[in-house]
Amino acid sequence: MNWDSETQQKFKEMIAKIPVFHRRITESVVTKKAEENAFRRNAGEVGEQDVISAFFSDVPSPFYSMMVRLLEKSGFDYKKYGYPK
Numbered sequence: 001m002n003w004d005s006e007t008q009q010k011f012k013e014m015i016a017k018i019p020v021f022h023r024r025i026t027e028s029v030v031t032k033k034a035e036e037n038a039f040r041r042n043a044g045e046v047g048e049q050d051v052i053s054a055f056f057s058d059v060p061s062p063f064y065s066m067m068v069r070l071l072e073k074s075g076f077d078y079k080k081y082g083y084p085k
Helices: 005-017 020-040 048-058 061-073
Strands: none
Touching: 005 020, 005 048, 005 061, 020 048, 048 061
16 A cells, blocks of 8 residues: 655654664554555555554553654654544
């Protein structure tokens, strides 16, 4: 599935900031979930809300605070979509 270019760039920046031993699995899981989210919305591409929703639904609670910091540092506006819930 295609990705919005700005969203994809932010996602790549965020993935690069994740500790190396979690990077590959995080990228794989979040990519899959974000694409599922976009598909469920009948969207033509993965958008910011899809990626944010994927992170908030699939990141284990011990990594929650780190995820929020990284979302902010990467330019994702999760509050715009009602997160955290």
